[in-house]
Amino acid sequence: MPDVVITEFMDEDAIRDSLSGFDVAYDPTLVDRPDDLRAALSGARALIVRNRTKVNAALLAAGPALRVVGRLGVGLDNIDQPACQARGITVIPATGANDVSVAEYVVATAMLLLRGAYGATADVAAGTWPRGRLMGREIAGKRLGLVGFGSIARETAQRAAALGMRVSAHDPFLPADHPAWAQPGGRVASLPLHDLVAEADVLSLHVPLTDATRGLIDARMIARLPKGAILINAARGGVVDEPAVAQALREGHLGGAALDVFDAEPLSAEAGAVFADCPNLILTPHIAGVTVESNVRVSRMIAKAVAEAL
Template structure:
């Protein structure tokens, strides 16, 4: 039986070179076959996952030799960290390896939704000339409101500042007097959450899914947003009330939204039907942090963490 089981996609060169000498099972679809996964982990010492593999009590009980979990990303809501700790199973997220990819996704999506010019290809090719319908807005001079001010939010802010945006952020874990608000690109203004929501042109979420953040952006909070403001969630599904967002978009109360993460993943067609008829909406399949470059960085960092742990064990 394999020493290391990899249940979701990663850079294959990192597997070949970085895990040479170990017995590795690489099956990027194994996360979808949970029963088979449970049967496979009996002798595994290491497990490498992304966000779909649920590392919880049932799986941990089936893997008595497991000593380490490598997470191809940073979110840990699919991993029962306390249960791992109780079993002396180390958990290594790939901290920092996909920060740039997520930051670029947020800025790109914000510009796309503000400018409103890029959905006319078919119409223009058919001889229409809808210029007056496509007059959008510049990103320069707008306020970016960041909910959470961690590493990814700071990377996003750096790019936004370079484009002429002003930056504000809410983070209850960063005191107003912290030097973190002063960055090489300028200063982020610390604000209470309500003030941030009410005054920002683009709101980007950068918080984990917790009891406190679940449905943080509910109908009441969405109603506080400016009528033409943009909401972007590339953090975790469940932070935005999807029904309330769809209703706000259809009612024309928002300038647009982008969701890269969903309460149900993969998003089923029945659940996705809630977004039918929503204007100015971008939906992507949890891909904000995954580029060719970040996949390489994340994979190598995870391989190095797992290999180092196994060699020390």
């Protein structure tokens, strides 16, 4: 029986280097084979997952010897933390390891959506030369509003400020005298949520999915955004009302949107139909925090932490 069960992809060098002293069952397809997953857990002391594996009470019951759950990422909404706590199971997220990847995704996507010229390849190759309709906007001077100001948002703020953006954030859990507000590129303005949204040329979400944040960005909140604003969600899908985003894009109130996360993942064709014919929309499959580099960092952090916990 394996000591460590890994249900989703991670860097194999990290497994070899940090978990070499343990019997490891590494199978990235286990997440899609629940019966095999439960069987693999029967004697395991550690479980390593990404976001698709639902670590609920039923799955935990299949692993009576479990002592630690490693999360290859930072969001913990797929892990029943009270159930783990009741069993004395330690939950370890990869805090900080993918901050840069998400921050780069947000800033690059904001630039892409503001400029609006990068989907013209077929037209240019066909000789239509569509300059008249491709006059986009610069990112310099725009106001970036960050909903949540944790470590990923702070990395985003630094990159945005370097490009000449003005940065504001809303985070009710961060005291006004916290040193994080004084960023290298200048002080980040702390604003109430409604004021932040009303001033944002680009609104980026950086909050976990909780009862308080579910549906936070709904039709009324989107209506508060300035006309032509860009909305980016690389946090958690349930924070945003997806049909409201689609409607605001079609009506022209939103100037663009990028959604990397969805209320139900993977996004089904039926659920994705709500986005049909939406202009200036980018949909990506929960990949903002996953790069070649971040995969190595996340994998090594969790492999080492799990080994130490065991």
